Amino acid sequence: MAKVCQITGKKAQVGNNVSHSKRRTKRKFEVNLHTKKYYWVEQDMWIVLRVSAHAMRTINKIGLNAALKKAEAAGNLDFKDIKILSL
Numbered sequence: 001m002a003k004v005c006q007i008t009g010k011k012a013q014v015g016n017n018v019s020h021s022k023r024r025t026k027r028k029f030e031v032n033l034h035t036k037k038y039y040w041v042e043q044d045m046w047i048v049l050r051v052s053a054h055a056m057r058t059i060n061k062i063g064l065n066a067a068l069k070k071a072e073a074a075g076n077l078d079f080k081d082i083k084i085l086s087l
Contacts, residue, residue: 003031007055007067009076037085038064046085 004011010031016024032053040047042065051059059067071077 003033004050004076005031005033005052005055006049006077006081007051007058007071009071009074010052010054040064040068048083048085 002011012031013029015027015029017027018024033050034053034056035048035050036056037046037048038059039045049055055067062070068077072079
């Protein structure tokens with residue numbers, strides 16, 4: 001699985017390590033991803049999402065259902081990729 005946030009679509013960026021002598025070598029800036037379990041009230045189920053720290057704040061602010069709809073509209077989320085937990 002690629003290191004991509006399912007809500008915001010954030011992925012790794014490429015940059016440079018710059019030494020004291022200004023010598024540049026390539027490096028990667030990884031995304032701060034977490035595997036998080038959320039209770040989706042509208043569907044009455046638990047789901048597991050791979051989200052960045054920024055996406056967690058977005059979900060807290062606008063709600064899970066609105067964040068999922070926004071991510072689907074932006075093309076970052078496909079509902080078949082959501083892992084559903086059955087209890």
